[in-house]
Amino acid sequence: EAGVAQSPRYKIIEKRQSVAxxxxxxxxxxTLYWYQQILGQGPKLLIQFQNxxxxxxxxxxxxxxxxxxxxxxxxxxxxxPAKLEDSAVYLCATRTGTFVSSYNEQFFGPGTxxxxx
Amino acid sequence: xxxxxxxxGPFNVPEGATVAFNCTYSNSASQSFFWYRQDCRKEPKLxxxxxxxxNEDGRFTAQLNRASQYIxxxxxxxxxxxxxxxxxxxxxxxxxxxxxxxKLQVIP
Numbered sequence: 001e002a003g004v005a006q007s008p009r010y011k012i013i014e015k016r017q018s019v020a021x022x023x024x025x026x027x028x029x030x031t032l033y034w035y036q037q038i039l040g041q042g043p044k045l046l047i048q049f050q051n052x053x054x055x056x057x058x059x060x061x062x063x064x065x066x067x068x069x070x071x072x073x074x075x076x077x078x079x080x081p082a083k084l085e086d087s088a089v090y091l092c093a094t095r096t097g098t099f100v101s102s103y104n105e106q107f108f109g110p111g112t113x114x115x116x117x
Numbered sequence: 118x119x120x121x122x123x124x125x126g127p128f129n130v131p132e133g134a135t136v137a138f139n140c141t142y143s144n145s146a147s148q149s150f151f152w153y154r155q156d157c158r159k160e161p162k163l164x165x166x167x168x169x170x171x172n173e174d175g176r177f178t179a180q181l182n183r184a185s186q187y188i189x190x191x192x193x194x195x196x197x198x199x200x201x202x203x204x205x206x207x208x209x210x211x212x213x214x215x216x217x218x219x220k221l222q223v224i225p
Contacts, residue, residue, distance in 0.1 A: 033213070040125075042204055042215040043161065055211055091160060105151075106213070108160035 004109035023092030140205030
């Protein structure tokens with residue numbers, strides 16, 4: 001079974017530039033998460049999708065971050081404009097099941113390592 | 118108080134030692150609990166779920182104490198390959214929260 005795919009794997013940009021990350025989930029996984037993991041910290045949830053609907057985006061800095069999951073499959077996360085403190089690994093994770101059922105395992109992609117100079 | 122708290126470590130232990138990590142959570146309505154393992158510069162991967170009655174998987178034992186709101190992970194007979202960061206994960210209604218992780222370094 002193919003895993004969660006993410007691209008690009010690495011990105012270096014200057015502050016105030018824009019950047020976009022892409023995630024392709026495991027086939028059939030209805031729930032998709034974007035996390036931000038700053039060095040030395042645990043993953044912080046940015047946004048959670050159930051199919052193509054947003055379940056939770058309470059920790060997404062909406063003035064600069066946006067995400068979408070058209071057709072309930074692939075997802076993109078965008079930062080515009082980027083700040084120095086956005087330097088982190090952006091992880092996409094997916095799982096089967098719905099938000100009303102018991103939690104089950106999340107499968108993570110390899111992440112995109114973003115450096116903002 | 119943070120929703121999920123872990124001692125960041127590092128825990129430096131010799132091969133063969135037994136080591137235990139704790140993780141506390143603030144929301145008494147939390148429903149499910151997990152331990153994930155994250156190797157350096159890699160993505161997190163599920164290590165084991167934590168059940169109310171406690172559960173064991175080889176050298177790993179996980180426990181849940183709902184009254185005191187913490188979960189624990191015990192690793193027996195530590196191997197060099199156990200060196201990693203161990204993330205505590207707490208699931209509530211529609212919300213999942215990761216701890217900051219505890220770093221384990223097993224020394225030859």
